[in-house]
Amino acid sequence: MAGAKPLAQTGKKNVAHAARLSVAPMMDWTDRHCRYMHRLLSAQTLLYTEMVTAPALVRGRALHLLDYSPEEHPVALQLGGSDPQELARAAALGGQAGYDEINLNCGCPSDRVQSGTFGAVLMKDPARVAECVSAMREVVDVDVTVKCRIGVDDQNPEVVLPDFLHQIRSAGCQRVTIHARMAWLQGLSPKENRDIPPLDHDLVHRMKAAFPDMHISVNGGITSLEQARSHLDAGLDGVMIGRAAYHQPSDILAGADPLIYQTGQVADPENVVLKMLPYVERHLSGGGRLHQITRHMLGLFAGRPGARGWRRALSEGAVRDHAGPEVIVEALSRVVSDTQSVQAI
Template sequence: MNNYLVSKAYSASRLSVAPMMDWTDRNCRRFHRMMSRRALLYTEMVTAPAIVHGDRPRLLDLDAAEHPVALQLGGSDPAELREATRIAADWGYDEINLNCGCPSDRVQSGAFGAVLMKTPQLVADCVTAMQAVSPAEVTVKCRIGVDDQQADEVLPAFIDTMREAGIRRIMIHARKAWLQGLNPRENREIPPLDYPLVHAMKAQFPDMHLSVNGGIASLEQARDHLQVMDGTMIGRAAYHEPWNILGAADRLWGDAPPFDDPLDVARAMRPIIVDHLGNGGRLHQFTRHMLGLFHGRPGARSWKRTLSEGASKGGIEVFDAGLEQVAQPA
């Protein structure tokens, strides 16, 4: 195993941005990286069959500027996950993560995601197969349990099985997933958070690197969790309020942030967007991820409205018009 890749992702996971379907694509990650040099970024979940049989460059291509970045895989067939991991190795991701937490119907029908909490030995077989061909560290993201499982029994047993399989880093979403009766959005909000249980896992498994995910909405909350946990993972708050989460994130490592103001971030993104447009890209492919950049600041609504209304058809002039809305003196 490549120790440089392991240590790079290991350190970066002090704060990570959760993998989110339809959101954390390569353009989103390029934008998030502009605000934090240190946070660990994740791809959207990519299924193993898609990589084995599909358009690999479209699914796996990334910009060198995105590092440290992890690839999240979905699947439940050890041989298929092994092959997908072997293929992905050529792209140089800093971590390969197996999804054992997504509760969507599509994931359940494929017998992977959160439903894998019911078959920890199958997960162990999967990660063992992945580790055999991966130059990067293989990790697992899970829930505390599913449906009527007793979380305080299931979660430690799951972690112990992962440890026996050679896994040393796990991200735990501190909610159960209800596979029947709740849709994915409801599964992010309705099942109660059980931070004490996740914190207890760190005490029970001091040799494991454990991160907590779910309901963390600010850097202050992340700092509180880091008093106990090795890492924190933030999802929707990092997407909807990217500056509020990532603008000062590097201070968690004792580093100065790359920028002091979100306006400077937007200006730094401009040449990247111009290059994207010059290569045939569309403005909204970047700006849809940037709508919350000025959340809570003067001009934020006008920025968001300008980009939302014009980005699907316009070019860089729409972006510049949005910048004018937030660059006005208070």
């Protein structure tokens, strides 16, 4: 399968180190094309797939959902589901595909996810989550991790979150990412659940103090590397960033290696664009469309001179029939020329 890699080449220790900073799994956003570009910006950051449901893999045999490029490592597969045996079979498929980590979604609040009895609703049934984790760990040699909320609906996070962590730790989960917001399963849309419930980063820090042996990452409302570094300096093991990493990928990922991992140099987004061109060629030669890749590249120059011209050139050019790499090259000229114009003033 595309992307398979011997586990010995990655290793649990390396993945845990990579998890100092990660890009959140985001439906319709963090597909393989997005992750390939993110990897060019940062060699170290842990990347996550979009959530893939266990039924889609096990019953639907939609194994193409596991495809990725070897360059994406370290990369984690996020699974959605609630049946331990079905999740175990899905995890085994992910392990065979060479993923460096298998993650269980216990944080998504969408109605579709709730109807399948997985996502954030699982916060109400930590015993089931523990059973799922145990079943998945039995069939893979990589870490099985969990992404959760601090609670749902009328739960008291100070009570339910420690119990949740205790039960999944007892099942063998040593790494967890906590979205520091409650999830309201009724009355708020998934989008509103990302903004309206107040953040409680302090609670996540208290959980690290209560569970010092666990690798705990915080997620939610973090929009800069400086904020990420402050959480790490305060004792957390990792920080996961979502929308900011997608909409302003250069701001978050280009400087991640030297600032978060103390290695490498700040990536130049112009060089990243040029490095994307061979990847684009391969995608097009396989029958793909240009916009499937360029839609993830729109924010590369956010905040820089020429960013508007870059976005417009990509948005308008990439959807045309037979659009090719020349669209990207022309769009890049908008950034370079505008930058040079500013410098000449």
